Amino acid sequence: MRRLDARLTRALARRSNQLAQEVRHRWAAFGALWRRSLQLRVVVSTLALSSAVVFVLGMVLQTQITDRLLSSKKEAAISQAESTARNVERELVGVNPDSDNLATRLNNALARLLPSHSTGSTTGAIAGAFEPILVDGRGAREGQDPVAAGGRFTDVPPALRREVESEHFVYQFTTISRAGSEIPTLAVGLHVRSATRSLQLYLLFPLDAEQRTINLVQSTLVVVGLLLLLLLAGIANLVTRQVVRPVRQAAEVAERFADGQLDERMPVIGEDDVARLAESFNEMAASIQRQIRQLEEFGQLQRQFTSDVSHELRTPLTTVRMAADVLHASREQFPEGLARSTELLVDELDRFESLLNDLLEISRLDAGVADLAAETLDVRAVVHRAVDSLRPIADKAGEHIELHLPADEVVAEVDSRRLERILRNLLANAVDHGEGRPIELWLAADEHAVAVAVRDHGVGLRPGEEELVFTRFWRADPSRNRRTGGTGLGLSISLEDAHLHGGWLEAWGEPGQGACFRLTLPRQQGVELTGSPLPLPPPEDPDQTTRPQLVGGEGGQG
């Protein structure tokens, strides 16, 4: 039993939790809608305020009607009571309350009274039906019911009875039950003279007709109020829409404009505030469009210029290069100083040529004419090629490159030339900044992506430099020499190449901790990247974290 209870409690708690969550959720959704929709806010506010106003008005109206109904009923009842009392007194002149059959006499007095009432004095018609009770209240022995005629004496409230028996003319609201239903009643009581002492006459005016009237008024007011509210809400909605729709249109236009559709303009209708807003917006848009065009043309011009210069330089360079090669081939015939100059000339021509190649590549990439020659291959081979090409330089710098490659082949659809260039650039960069410490390279893949991370333990990057490293011709420390003879364009080209693959190239670094570059490429071209198989930065202990992420088991040492 207890267990059942506990289970029940738990179930209940769970259910209430769910409910609370649901409510919170809904509330949050509503909050969002409330914040976002001006129309909703205006309509709800209008509805709230107007319902309050309608409520107050309805209440005031209803109170007024009730008061008027009751006060007119009261007046009519009182005048009815007075005239009835006069009639009854005429009947009671000859009645001695001490005689035996007082009840009959009282009944007779009332019997004479009723026909004259029903045949209709005007006051009777106004006051409506009533129930007369004629009582010898003070003749009763203690603890006994007094002699009464007419309606039920028990319907007369005791407080009223006390007042009337001390000869006051009073009225009181009370409730009597008839046929199982409670009927609010106006009871009027006054004393009437008989042959000797005073008797008491009570008139009970049932207020059920008034109650029906008031109920009708109430329901009418409710219906009318609700209709009014609905109408108001509808009107508020319509009016708000007139204002909100142009604003929304403007917002949409602005959004599309921001998305680059610079020809978007707001329609200008009429001369109102919205039209003025549209005009201003359109002017602003035209101005911005103009400036953006100029900037684009300018950039285009620059790129064209760079490309043209590179091409133009290439032809003389080829001539100079051929001349230099001739000189270099016959340098042994020259004196030593001249031979050394020839060697320098050739070296610098190499650098110049590679710089020119990079510039050309960059301008090709900028112009968007670069093609991706994607083919499916094992990435590990590309990695090995890149590492092998860099190894002499690394050895020269005394740096060791550690490879962490998966045992199984990592197949991906990539452009091997560009991938190799990226890796070469990353490794050259690591060798440049490695400060003689080992360089690590990881390769990992998962279902959708393949990632390569290159880590050095050099000076690292200062905060904020992670983005700057991809800037053209940027160098962290301008005084440093480029050991690998980098042109300052390598990382920029790598970034462009990664983008060409639909992949990412990201940098991480901390001062003194070294830097890490991670390249993530989709295994299939055209597939959107959602994550990378390698973390950035890679953990210190590769065995612990890379293992589960590597496709095909343990990482190997390169």
Added chain:
Amino acid sequence: MNRRLLLVVVALLATVAGVAGCATIPTSSEPEAVGTRDPGRRVRPPLAPEPGSDPLTLVRRYIEASGNPDGKHAAGRAYLTQNAQPNWRDDSSMHIIGNDFSTFPAESEDSRGDDKATVLVRGKWKGRLGRDNAFIPDSNDFEKRIRLEKEKGEWRIADPPDGVVTTIDRFDENYKPVPVYFLDRKRGEPVPDLRYIPSQPRSAQPNAVIEMLLKGPSPALKDAVRSAIPEGVRLRGNVVDAPDGALVVNLTDVGEQTSQNVRLIATQVVLSLNSVSSLKVKLLSENVPIDKNKVDWRPSDFPQTTGDNVPPPNVPGMVVLGGRLRTLEKGGGPVKGPAGSLDVVTAAQSIDGGRLAVVTRSGSGQVALRVGPVEGNLTEVNLDPASHLTRPTWQPASNDRGATELWTTVDHKSVVSVVYNTDREWTTRNVDATELTRNGSITDLRLSRDGVRVAAVVDSKLFVGSVVDNGNDVSIRNVRKLMDGVTAVDWQGPDNLIVGSDNAGQPVIKVSVDGLTVKPYTATNLSPPVTAVTAAPGRQVVVADSRGLWVTADDSEYWREHPANMMKQPNAVPFYPG
């Protein structure tokens, strides 16, 4: 912005909540005064008992005060303890005792102690007033123990006897006799039935009278009279003064009535109301006039229909003097015709004066009854041999054949009715008078001149009863004893009697038929005992004593010698017709 809106809404709702409270029909409230009205009729509170009264005085004053019925005997109730006041059954009946009652301290078990006492009230019964407001005479001794207790230092009565006990004087003071009229069964003549109603408030009296009328005759006249108003008819509305100065009597449906019966109903109502109201009477049944042709009735619409009940003025009456029948006139000559020469013991003349019945002596001490026209031949009625017959008494004439019935008592024990049948023969039939004869021997028997009641002297006691004639059998019923020591009796009117008494101090007494009113005539000039009396409506009372005939007009006047009294002999028998 939002917060201000919220504040406004909250404020509005608060106002509304305040307003909404009074927007419905109230289901209860405190009483509220409307205004002033004429003050009600102030009832003077009864005088509190005099402080410091001893138990005997207190009981005496209580009995005196109880006579006042106002406010349910509030005056008498003031003498009771707080506990006893609500328990006093003052509405059961009213006991009336003589004025000279005595109060004694009585010893009893529970009267020991300083705050308890018992008082013994001893006196003479006069009778009691029943719930039908009719008086029932009684002449026994009255004795009652009344227990008192001390309450707040004052003696108060702790166990009041059931009903009201008061004295005759207080009763007379506070109650008023009212005749309610019914009809005699034979001729439909109105017969008064005396009732007593509180003399105050006067405005309530018409109601009371009509209600008594509707309830039917009192026990004294039960079966002897009838009412033209059908059984079950009640008041449709209370008897009230109409704005045009008439008393409205609105009955429930009386059904189809002949115009004669309607007139009888009106007679009963109007005559009954005559003693409590001088207004004309508007007689309605179910709100419409009971007679289509006549709405308002006055007593003058009913001329005294007493022609048959009252001796005509030109018939002076007769007297039997020394065995001879003489006229009761100055000189007192013998009656003309054969009757004047008969040896007469006693005689009676019919109310209309047309017929004569005489009791004559025959041989061997027997008596015979002869009946016939006053101045014509008298035929002897075939009776069983009898040694004594009471003076005959005539029933009123019920048709144009004149008086056809007379009653007498044979040998003091059987009452006989002698009827002149359609064969012009006088036949006899027995009257069931066992209610009378079981009290003794009848020495005088007089029928009232309306023929409804009978008064008899039985063993010197006066009894009255009513004649119940259902067509076949005649009987005397509802017999009551009125007084002791009576020698002779005659009816003065329909509801009172003149009685000859053997009491030397009050030789002649006028007594109402219910025995309540007893008025002694002065004894001046009389030499008791009175042996015979005669009286009739509107006539002087004539009595016979040992010195002859005496006459008086009023109970306060002294007795004068009757002009017919020439012989001054004892044992004269004077009689007016009847």
